[in-house]
Amino acid sequence: MRASDRAYGSLRADILEWRLPPGTLLAEVEQASRLGISRTPLREALSRLVAEGLTAAHSGRGVVVTAVSLAGVADLFEVRLPLECAAARLAAARGDRAAFDALAERFEAAGALISSGGTDQHAYYGLVAELDAAIDEAAANPYLVQAQRQLRTHLVRARRLARDNPDRLLASAGEHRQIAEAVARGNPELAAAAVTIHLSNSLHHLQASVPGPLDA
Amino acid sequence: MRASDRAYGSLRADILEWRLPPGTLLAEVEQASRLGISRTPLREALSRLVAEGLTAAHSGRGVVVTAVSLAGVADLFEVRLPLECAAARLAAARGDRAAFDALAERFEAAGALISSGGTDQHAYYGLVAELDAAIDEAAANPYLVQAQRQLRTHLVRARRLARDNPDRLLASAGEHRQIAEAVARGNPELAAAAVTIHLSNSLHHLQASVPGPLDA
């Protein structure tokens, strides 16, 4: 694997998991030495992060990790809604029934697990990512996948704005089960409706759980 | 301006205008010498093109200009439809009436110009780009703008698959006028409907005017 790929992955993970919080200045020489590589592959990694919108070029000073604001999250969901609906519609029309039936069952099991208190948040988000990946694969549209990938990247950071409580996680599992079931049934409009409900609730939860503007 | 920016803009324009047709191999040393710059800024430009999907990294051989196929165009429109509709809805809800009224009038004038035979295709596409830009500005959503920018880049190349005839251009001008008017009226659903009609006709024209699979 190339050094620039490793640097990109490492920096991206650090930003997504808030080890590099918003506002952090990423100087080239500093990061290059930290990652044990030269400036050339590091610059390529930074370029990719800037293109993704995770960092912004602060002219003459290097790149800084971009802020995550409530207003930005609202914008994000404004675009996510039509895209996720489109993806769900396509997946319902083209997808494999068995795969989404299986996912629906796993979300039901996850809901039961959450109710019983054995909340493994990380594993749950992994399951959500699996559903997203299954929908992407079923939709079979590279442009859609690329656009979704960009948005989901920012979503991961936005999640940290809100503290996930078990109640919301339980509701989320139910909503995801609804989506998977609708896709499994091959009903595009039902799938789009389920996605609309989920995103609406998800955004509302995010906005309600953040008291003030907490952008860094 | 940075040398990498110039290289990026130059290569991007060359690809979009088919001076570098699909399948062209872009070798680093060759392009660097052609553009009169070093390999370092050229590599940054190529990275951006790969991220945009205009070129693909052919491992060990450099990057090649990606193909444009009819199937790809269909995928493109599958994503454009929900995004452009969402943008039109937001613009109708938030936009400035006067600006879109003015654009509607200009599309009417453009239609008259096309009817009279004075077809300036380049100027017309410039006007379309102005409407797109106005909608983007009115929608005021950076995530939406970025996603649209990616798709429109590919659209520009796809246009070359079909030969634009004056009849289609005239119809297109009318459809764009409808969009601008709907946005000016502040009617989101009307605007989305107008966008749906335009994209549907646009895709149909593209598919009808390409007899066989002409991907390069």
Added chain:
DNA sequence: TCGGACCTTTCTGTATACATAGGTCGGCCT
């Protein structure tokens, strides 16, 4: 004491040099 200008420092942007990997061409073996 405050403001402005100059200087220094450090950063980015670019070029070039070097190593390695992959591709191609030719020869040899079957």
Added chain:
DNA sequence: AGGCCGACCTATGTATACAGAAAGGTCCGA
């Protein structure tokens, strides 16, 4: 004659050196 192996060569990936520019600090003057 066809296929396989090896060597050479070219192009990419990385490192480093250098120049230009911008930001911050400091010093001088009002």
